[in-house]
Amino acid sequence: MNQLKELLHKINLFSYFEIRVLLLIVLIVFITAVISSTITFLKVKSDFGREIKKAREDALKRSRAVIGGQTGEQIAPFLPSFPCNPADCKFIGKPIDFIAFSGASTQERINEIVFIEVKSGTSALTRRERDIKECIKDGKVKYVEYRIPDFES
Numbered sequence: 001m002n003q004l005k006e007l008l009h010k011i012n013l014f015s016y017f018e019i020r021v022l023l024l025i026v027l028i029v030f031i032t033a034v035i036s037s038t039i040t041f042l043k044v045k046s047d048f049g050r051e052i053k054k055a056r057e058d059a060l061k062r063s064r065a066v067i068g069g070q071t072g073e074q075i076a077p078f079l080p081s082f083p084c085n086p087a088d089c090k091f092i093g094k095p096i097d098f099i100a101f102s103g104a105s106t107q108e109r110i111n112e113i114v115f116i117e118v119k120s121g122t123s124a125l126t127r128r129e130r131d132i133k134e135c136i137k138d139g140k141v142k143y144v145e146y147r148i149p150d151f152e153s
Helices: 002-078 127-137
Strands: 089-091 098-102 112-116
C-alpha cells in the first residue's frame, strides 16, 4: 500500500511538474508574442510617421513650386527678356498664360499676335499646352466674328 501511495505521489508530482513546465512554456510564448507584436506595431507606427512626414514635405515642396510658378507668371511681363511689351499682354491663365497684341498699347496697328506660356524651373508643357503650340505652328488658328442675335423682334 505504501508503495502504491509513493507511486501515486510520484505520478502526481510529475504531473504537477509537467503542468508547471507547460504553463511556463505558454507564458514564455505569450510574452514573446506580446513583445513581438509590440515591436512590429512600433516599427509600423514609425514607418507610417516617416511616410506622413515625407508626404507633408512633398506637398509643401509642390505647393511652393505652384505658388512660385504663379508668381512668376504674374511678373514675367515685367522681366527684361519678356518677348512683348507688357502693356500689350492680356493674362488668360488657362490654357495659355498670355496673349499679346503687339502694337496695341502704342495706338499703332497690331502687327502680331503672340501666345505666351510662362514656365519656371524644369517644368514642361502639359499635353494641352503642346496641342495649342502645334495648332499655332500648323496654322490652325482662325478669327471668328460672332454677332449676338437680336431678340427684340
